[in-house]
Amino acid sequence: MNGKLNEKKPIFEQIKDWISDQIIDETLVDDDKIPSTNEIVEFFKVNHLTVAKGVNQLVDQGVIYKKRGVGMFVAEDARNTLLKERKHQFKDEYVKPMIEEMSKLGLTEKDLNQLIEIVKEDDHGKRRI
DSSP: OOOOOOSOOHHHHHHHHHHHHHHHSSOTTTOBBBOOOOHHHHHHHOOHHHHHHHHHHHHTTSSEEEEETTTEEEEHHHHHHHHHHHHHHHIIIHHHHHHHHHHHTOOOOOHHHHHHHHHHHHTSOOOOO
């Protein structure tokens, strides 16, 4: 995320995802200090309470922890916690609906694998459908 927000998700969730993405891609690792609430407010130009809501959800998940008067830090094993959550979300948001649509269309796993290969090739500029 580059400081721009979209209207597809609540802002606090986008803030939460922005921090989570940095932990998942290892820009932030265990015990790294994350940007302060004020820094995030300034970066995204949003309300302090909105930022606090996203950050507090990560605290509640055990992904980050607060040191009073010092700041917020990435918790131990935060990346694995987030990956587990994201995989579960991926299954519910993408895989289940895809399987339902495959069934409606009469597609097999082989058909799906072929489509995946076509899309992967397309993304690398090799082939178009």
